[in-house]
Amino acid sequence: MRLDVNDVSVTLARADIVKSVSLRVEDGRFVGLIGPNGCGKSTLLKSIYKVVRPSAGGVILDGTDVLRASPKTVARMMGVVGQFNELSFDFTVREMVLMGRTPHKKLLDADSAEDERLVEEALLTVGMLPMAGRSFLSLSGGEKQRVVLARALAQQPRFLVLDEPTNHLDIKYQLQILSLVKSLGIGVLAALHDLELAAAYCDHLYLVKQGRIYAEGPPRSVLTREIISEVFEVDCQIYENPVTGGLGIAYLESGRVAASEAAAARTRS
Template sequence: MELSAQGMGVSIGKKEIVRNVSILVKKRQFVGLIGPNGCGKSTLLKSIYKSIVPQSGTVHLGDMDILNTTEKKVSRRLGVVGQFNEMNFDLSVHQMVMLGRTPHKKLLESDKQEDYDIVEDALARTNLLHYKDRSYLSLSGGEKQRVILARTIAQQPQFMVLDEPTNHLDIRYQLEILSCVKELNIGVLAALHDLEMAAYYCDYIYAVKQGEIYAHGTPEQVLTPETIESLYQVKCQTYINPVTHGLGFAYGI
């Protein structure tokens, strides 16, 4: 099964944000979207998971036509973790994660032991078992993001979209969240702003510039000094990070 978006076009008002973009995520592949702020990464992702209606294009997850399928059916296969998860009402952490079981239930169907077991596993994977009775609103930003990830894991999706889930978090929570997602061994499409994180976690990368795909390939093929300068207007040198053994970057103006 693959997640495929073809010919995506999105305009907001009179401004064209995404132009004829096509991307592919294979089974168990971690694919990254990189590019400067305002380049269209998040808009593209929102059009893929139906938060924004695209003016053109198609999105398929295996044989499922996502843009013409109900939210509930899509949510059984595709999970989404965004970057802002504020609420005006409060639930416990356990209650929040249990919401991830909703796509698999009929109207007013009660929770079963299987649901409790799946939620317990999601809490364990995200190191939240000792938080389960805590108020969601009492948590820090990084802790809230782990709860949202646990809720998404509880959906048991076959693919996951990460819409810049770590760009307001400190390094510890960035590593915890991306490592947890990587260990799920499912297809992932993630918008990332940290190039070292992208180099370390991604199997394949699409670089976005002014609403179009500027380059795509493996991290080594895409994250070159020339491409980075074109995308971000900064000069850089790449090197092998002695800790991660992946690409590292040294920047200059």
């Protein structure tokens, strides 16, 4: 299932937040959306999953015009894990995850044995089955995030949109959730804050600066010292992680840059 975002722009309160952004996520690919806070990542994602209406452009998922399709039609294809998961009304964890089955039911359909099985499976996957009877409002931020991911999994989506899914999570669950999402084998578009995690899990990156795509490509071509300095306004050293073999990023205070470079040169010699 392929996602095509075509020249999407979003204007809010007369401010141009997203400016003619185009991107593509091929079936089965894990694509990351990175950039500094306030660059427009979350607004772009909200326009893709129909919370914010674009002022221009289009969103096509597997040939379906997302912006014109009904919410239920879109929800049968696309699952969403957002940043903020606060509620005005309380539900149990199990009830929250059961909501993921709604797009597959008619108005007065009761919960079936299959619904219950999928909910238990989703809760087990994110490590929240022992808390199925707990109040959702009583959970920590990280626990809530895992329940919301379980709800998306119970939805049986063929495409996932994740808005900083590892916020509030301990390292253990950051790795667990990203590994789980990667293992699903479906198309994923995820806004990620941690650049090393983005490098480790994403097949392709789009880097956003001031509402526009500044760079795109495989992680190693996007996460360079020069690009990070220009977009995030911080100096760094890029290195091969000797344990994982992946991309490592060491951020530097400006006064330590010369010393670090000298040490690196001595090591190479």
